[in-house]
Amino acid sequence: MSRVTLTDLASLYHGGKPKGITSVCSAHPLVLRAALRHGRETGATVLIEATCNQVNHLGGYTGMTPQDFATLVHSIAAEEACPPELVILGGDHLGPNPWRDQRADAAMLQAERMVAAFVAAGFAKIHLDASMGCAGEPVALDDVATANRAARLAAVAERTARDAGVPPPLYIIGTEVPPPGGADHALAEIRPTDPDAARHTLAVHRQAFADNGLDDAFSRVIGLVVQPGVEFGNRNVIAYDPAPARGLVAALAEEPGIIFEAHSTDYQGTEPLSRLVQDGFAILKVGPELTFVLREALYALDLIASDLLPGYGTRPLYSEMERLMLASPDHWRSHYQGTAGDERMLRHYSLSDRIRYYWTRKEAMQAVARLIHALRGQLVPLPLIRQHLPQAEAFAAHPLEPEDLLVDRITDTLRSYHTACAV
Structure with a gap:
């Protein structure tokens, strides 16, 4: 119709x-x-x-x-x-x-x-x-x-x-x-x-x-x-x-x-x-x-870049988001309860996805831009895609356009x- x-x-x-x-x-x-x-x-x-x-x-x-x-x-x-x-x-x-x-x-x-x-x-x-x-x-x-x-x-x-x-x-x-x-x-x-x-x-x-x-x-x-x-x-x-x-x-x-x-x-x-x-x-x-599936894909790419690219560092995007949320806790503190470990897990992985309030911060945008720049055009081996983002196998072994991968993950929902x- x-x-x-x-x-x-x-x-x-x-x-x-x-x-x-x-x-x-x-x-x-x-x-x-x-x-x-x-x-x-x-x-x-x-x-x-x-x-x-x-x-x-x-x-x-x-x-x-x-x-x-x-x-x-x-x-x-x-x-x-x-x-x-x-x-x-x-x-x-x-x-x-x-x-x-x-x-x-x-x-x-x-x-x-x-x-x-x-x-x-x-x-x-x-x-x-x-x-x-x-x-x-x-x-x-x-x-x-x-x-x-x-x-x-x-x-x-x-x-x-x-x-x-x-x-x-x-x-x-x-x-x-x-x-x-x-x-x-x-x-x-x-x-x-x-x-x-x-x-x-x-x-x-x-x-x-x-x-x-x-x-x-x-x-x-x-x-x-x-x-x-x-x-x-x-x-x-x-x-x-x-x-x-x-x-x-x-x-x-x-x-x-x-x-x-x-x-x-x-x-x-x-x-x-x-x-x-x-x-x-x-x-x-x-x-x-x-935004939850967007965060999933961004964190997966952060892990891929950490494993693939010497000098990229160990999960710098994750670390920057943790720093931002601790420095400005108003968007999550009253919503997440439990031990310090519980709060840390929920800051990043809660289904309510209150991390979404932080992606427009200058530091977050810079960290995402660095990740995208680092991976753009890279040939990501299939085993590494399977390890961190198995839903995106089609993006393996081709010059990577990270934004297209991110859009694809959102589009799946x-x-x-x-x-x-x-x-």
Whole structure:
């Protein structure tokens, strides 16, 4: 069939022909390159999303505004000859979360400015998430307050789209999602969203939009974020089990214009992902797994260079990343517990992959550049590839282009999602 777009998903699912779209949630240039190259090769929709903490009108932790992020994506797409019509940009968890330590009026003002910046920059998919309490409020707001704030942000998005002369965005609502980046502890069970809770979320958002004259905007709500019962911790993964989610899936039949969006689907593998798509979880968000496999490949190349090249040193990339994380522990310290040895292991190998916050540091980029320069054009013997990176045997005994190998390793995960989405 022809390429599946976001507005196709509900009719396909409710028509008995479910399909999915992968949502790539990363700002790493090599991950973006892999997604865009894969889109060019397959002709599939390339949905790339940025979170409110990662990218916002003040720069986020990446230092990028929405326009900066859009420019980066489109420039890589041009380099990869990925047709621009394949690329959709999305904003994830757009709301007051980055400013929740402020009073609600100040935090929501910043959230409004952020939403306006995303829409003006051409982000066509907006996840409205105003569920978190601000200073002086409960940690989590009730559904009515959440919906009213979401409607306030939708009004800003609608007005910005009109003023900027861009198409009004599609919306995702709902906030019952796993912790961003995975849980901090070992997991045994994750319960799916209660069907009545999903119904109530839709009902109160529909009413809040109507009360604010936003019926047209609500007609562009294409998905509801729910918890299907999937998650990953630092050390383990809870795979999708369709049985506990049957009631939730049955509730979806009552909303023919809606599909579910599933967060934290990382590390599920093709079969569980396929079952998610079959059950109406048509947007599959993945992020940490993509940078995890990138880190795997970088560390493997670090070992290969250490074994192959006199003078390269012994795992200098690993050593530099360890030094950076110890010098600036804010991104991992509260998430990793245990002995000093446990913490060291998790800093580098946790499934939540909090090392991803450090790759944009100058020292990390220099260490990666040195590794790539050292191996570029080298003939890596097959036995050495088999020792450290057996999945990449095809790269042995040919002049090595390290960036192509890294992109291939990321793309291997994207292939799994692509297969699942085409059920």
